[in-house]
Amino acid sequence: MKISTKGRYALAVMIDLALNSHGNFISLKSIAARQDISNKYLEQIVAMLNKAGYLETARGNSGGYRLAKAPEDYVIGDILRATEGDMAPTNCFAGEDGCEKKNDCKSYALWKGLDDVINDYLNSKTLADLL
Amino acid sequence: MKISTKGRYALAVMIDLALNSHGNFISLKSIAARQDISNKYLEQIVAMLNKAGYLETARGNSGGYRLAKAPEDYVIGDILRATEGDMAPTNCFAGEDGCEKKNDCKSYALWKGLDDVINDYLNSKTLADLL
DNA sequence: GCTTTTCCTACCTGCGCGGTAGTATAATAA
DNA sequence: TTATTATACTACCGCGCAGGTAGGAAAAGC
Numbered sequence: 001m002k003i004s005t006k007g008r009y010a011l012a013v014m015i016d017l018a019l020n021s022h023g024n025f026i027s028l029k030s031i032a033a034r035q036d037i038s039n040k041y042l043e044q045i046v047a048m049l050n051k052a053g054y055l056e057t058a059r060g061n062s063g064g065y066r067l068a069k070a071p072e073d074y075v076i077g078d079i080l081r082a083t084e085g086d087m088a089p090t091n092c093f094a095g096e097d098g099c100e101k102k103n104d105c106k107s108y109a110l111w112k113g114l115d116d117v118i119n120d121y122l123n124s125k126t127l128a129d130l131l
Numbered sequence: 132m133k134i135s136t137k138g139r140y141a142l143a144v145m146i147d148l149a150l151n152s153h154g155n156f157i158s159l160k161s162i163a164a165r166q167d168i169s170n171k172y173l174e175q176i177v178a179m180l181n182k183a184g185y186l187e188t189a190r191g192n193s194g195g196y197r198l199a200k201a202p203e204d205y206v207i208g209d210i211l212r213a214t215e216g217d218m219a220p221t222n223c224f225a226g227e228d229g230c231e232k233k234n235d236c237k238s239y240a241l242w243k244g245l246d247d248v249i250n251d252y253l254n255s256k257t258l259a260d261l262l
Numbered sequence: 263g264c265t266t267t268t269c270c271t272a273c274c275t276g277c278g279c280g281g282t283a284g285t286a287t288a289a290t291a292a
Numbered sequence: 293t294t295a296t297t298a299t300a301c302t303a304c305c306g307c308g309c310a311g312g313t314a315g316g317a318a319a320a321g322c
Binding site for chain 2: 278279281283287
């Protein structure tokens with residue numbers, strides 16, 4: 001039941017930007033150095049955050065990334081879902097109406113409750129709460 | 132952030148025993164058939180539950196497994212930890228005193244909070260709650 | 263046109279999940 | 293005492309995916 005490096009690194013990038021950007025574009029290179037993460041690997045992760053519309057980018061010399069919104073407007077759950085995919089602890093809820101056996105499955109309510117508890121927590125925090 | 136089949140199958144076995152055993156020994160074969168899980172794979176999972184002291188076993192003809200305690204005495208978190216290992220969402224808390232950088236890590240409190248929320252939930256439920 | 267950056271795609275590698283297989287050991291029934 | 297039915301134990305295996313590496317194209321500033 002581990003969160004992968006994608007989610008953790010994504011959060012680290014967002015925190016780094018929130019603390020160091022001040023409205024300016026910050027190069028991935030400098031973030032990678034500060035966070036001690038491979039530059040090239042971070043490229044993939046930032047690409048996901050970018051596709052989700054969470055960042056503004058500038059190419060070329062003195063380009064980089066900055067936050068598209070204020071830190072308090074980023075829900076932690078959203079950041080993690082953008083990079084980790086689904087946060088659900090099982091696949092019981094995937095698909096159209098979820099698992100077809102959910103009505104006679106004795107475990108379903110447990111997993112649903114766990115899913116709720118996790119999502120409620122992650123949706124209750126914003127990036128600003130971490131600074 | 133998925134729970135593996137080990138944890139899910141372990142819970143299925145415990146539920147199956149609680150519902151079908153009534154103090155008698157139940158063969159893995161019949162559990163595997165009811166739950167539609169590979170007999171051989173279940174052997175490995177049940178071995179973990181057995182080592183944890185959660186089951187009583189009888190070998191040979193008409194042998195099998197049964198619960199060692201009443202359903203309300205099994206905490207769900209314990210069952211999952213016995214098979215999944217650690218339920219923590221990150222490795223921040225592993226080792227002697229946890230991550231050495233936890234004091235200046237901006238994410239630490241978030242992961243700790245998530246870990247607490249997950250464990251509080253799983254420790255608040257017993258096997259009896261699922262029946 | 264040179265440098266610095268993002269952007270995009272392809273590739274690699276180890277490991278753990280999710281099993282399968284075979285056999286030894288124990289208990290019961292005939 | 294032998295056949296049958298079960299657990300117990302150990303070894304093995306495929307393959308998907310996490311966690312990267314690598315190479316270059318396009319954009320922007322100097």
